[in-house]
Every structure is written in C-alpha cells, then in structure tokens.
Amino acid sequence: MGDYGVYVWSSMGITIACLGLYLIYVYYKTK
Amino acid sequence: MSASERRHIKSNSGVVMFTKQWFAQFISPNNVANGAAHAWPYLLISMLVIISIALIWGLFYAPSDYQQGHAFRIIYVHVPSAFLSLMVYMVMATSAASYLIWRIKVADQIAKASAPVGALFTFLALITGSIWGKPMWGTWWIWDARLTSELILLFLFLGYMTLRDALPQKVGALASSYLAIVGIINIPIIHFSVVWWNTLHQGPTLSRFAKPAIDSSMLYPLLLMILGFILYYACIVCLQLRRK
Numbered sequence: 204m205g206d207y208g209v210y211v212w213s214s215m216g217i218t219i220a221c222l223g224l225y226l227i228y229v230y231y232k233t234k
Numbered sequence: 235m236s237a238s239e240r241r242h243i244k245s246n247s248g249v250v251m252f253t254k255q256w257f258a259q260f261i262s263p264n265n266v267a268n269g270a271a272h273a274w275p276y277l278l279i280s281m282l283v284i285i286s287i288a289l290i291w292g293l294f295y296a297p298s299d300y301q302q303g304h305a306f307r308i309i310y311v312h313v314p315s316a317f318l319s320l321m322v323y324m325v326m327a328t329s330a331a332s333y334l335i336w337r338i339k340v341a342d343q344i345a346k347a348s349a350p351v352g353a354l355f356t357f358l359a360l361i362t363g364s365i366w367g368k369p370m371w372g373t374w375w376i377w378d379a380r381l382t383s384e385l386i387l388l389f390l391f392l393g394y395m396t397l398r399d400a401l402p403q404k405v406g407a408l409a410s411s412y413l414a415i416v417g418i419i420n421i422p423i424i425h426f427s428v429v430w431w432n433t434l435h436q437g438p439t440l441s442r443f444a445k446p447a448i449d450s451s452m453l454y455p456l457l458l459m460i461l462g463f464i465l466y467y468a469c470i471v472c473l474q475l476r477r478k
Contacts, residue, residue, distance in 0.1 A: 214361070229474060
C-alpha cells in the first residue's frame with residue numbers, strides 16, 4: 204500500500220469494526 | 235345502471251377488498267416479525283460472503299489509481315457508506331410518511347430501526363472521507379458543501395432518534411416522522427452539492443445519467459461492496475423487526 208497504507212487500513216479497520224460491533228449489539232439487544 | 239355494470243362494479247370492489255385484506259395481512263406485525271426472523275440469517279451469510287469478496291478484490295486485485303495511488307482504495311468503504319446514508323434516509327422518510335398517512339405500524343418500526351444504522355453509515359462516510367482528505371487535500375476537514383450537507387444529515391438522524399426518545403411513545407413516533415419528512419429536502423442538496431457548487435469534493439463517481447467516471451476494474455468491487463452494505467442494512471432491520 205506504500206505511503207498511504209496507514210490511511211487505507213485505518214479506514215477499513217474503523218468501518219469493519221463499527222459495522223461488526225453494531226451488528227453484535229443489535230443481535231444481543233433483540234435476542 | 236344495467237345488471238352487467240352492477241356485477242362488474244361488485245366484482246371489481248371484491249378484488250380491491252381482497253387485495254387490501256391480503257396486503258394488510260402481509261404487513262401485519264406478526265407476519266413481518268416471522269418473515270424477518272427467517273430472513274436475517276440468510277442476509278447475514280450473504281452479506282459476509284459478498285463483503286469479504288469485495289474487500290479482497292478491492293484491496294488486492296483492483297489496480298491502483300494513477301494519481302492517488304493506493305489511497306483511492308478508501309472509496310471501497312467511503313462510497314458505500316455515503317450511498318447507504320442517503321438510501322437509509324430515503325427509506326426512513328418513506329416509512330415515516332407511510333406511518334403518518336396509513337398508520338402502518340411496521341413502517342414506523344422500519345423507520346425507528348433505520349435511524350441508528352443510518353447515523354452509523356453517515357458517521358463512517360464522514361470519518362473515512364476525512365481519512366482520505368488528509369493525504370489528498372492536506373486537511374482532515376473543510377466546510378465544503380458536500381461535507382457540510384452530509385454532516386447535517388448526521389444531525390438529522392441524531393435529531394430523529396433524540397426527538398423520538400424524548401417524547402412519549404405515540405407522540406414521539408408522530409413528531410419524529412414529521413422531522414424525517416421535512417429533512418428529506420437535504421437529500422438532493424447532498425447529491426447535487428458537487429454539481430451546484432464549486433466544491434473541493436470531487437464530482438459524482440456513479441450517476442444514473444452518465445457513464446461511470448471510474449474504470450470497470452475498479453467499479454465492480456465497488457458495486458459489490460454497495461450490495462454487501464445494502465444486505466447489512468437489511469439484516470440490521472430484520473434483526474430489530476423479528477421480535478416486535
């Protein structure tokens with residue numbers, strides 16, 4: 204990813220983490 | 235009126251009545267809850283598969299941009315988040331209008347379930363756009379028309395949730411539905427902001443009326459990612475509808 208790796212991986216990481224955590228939260232809240 | 239005309243009207247009103255009854259049964263809270271309880275695992279699995287394929291494709295197999303290098307790969311999360319933020323608001327406002335006009339309870343539940351996930355997509359669009367903006371524009375944030383209107387969308391989602399929770403159940407549902415309908419004016423402003431004003435944000439990548447401003451080798455993983463995000467949204471809504 205060259206010089207921009209940190210930007211690419213951080214944006215991917217934040218997105219996947221937020222979506223995953225919210226999915227888990229909704230699953231347990233509505234269980 | 236002749237006998238045949240009377241028969242025609244009678245049979246016609248019978249069809250209308252049957253359709254109305256069928257539709258009322260179809261969207262009844264129990265029926266929807268059952269459907270959602272069966273649908274969400276399939277939505278979850280297909281979403282995981284599609285997002286995994288799109289991520290690997292976009293990150294490792296799509297070619298890098300000749301100007302932005304690998305930084306352009308942020309679009310694989312930024313564009314789907316931004317697209318879904320607008321789509322979710324449209325669904326929320328349409329559901330709110332259906333609730334106000336026809337008092338469809340399921341529509342109100344869909345609007346209620348959509349608001350937090352819409353706020354999450356808007357937040358992610360702003361954050362990932364900001365992370366892209368730092369290396370490309372040299373700044374994390376600028377009061378550009380596209381960025382500002384997207385920030386207003388986040389406030390609309392948060393306002394909807396706050397208004398709903400602050401008031402008693404029925405009044406909150408009605409008041410927040412009106413807010414969702416009024417806020418829909420922001421959607422064309424966001425979409426056309428890059429056309430109407432001279433913004434720092436680039437023009438539309440995908441448009442209904444023009445050839446995409448992106449090569450197909452980069453476009454296909456992006457479209458796949460958008461599909462994955464739509465399935466994620468559907469999964470979240472089904473999870474919340476299943477026990478209501």
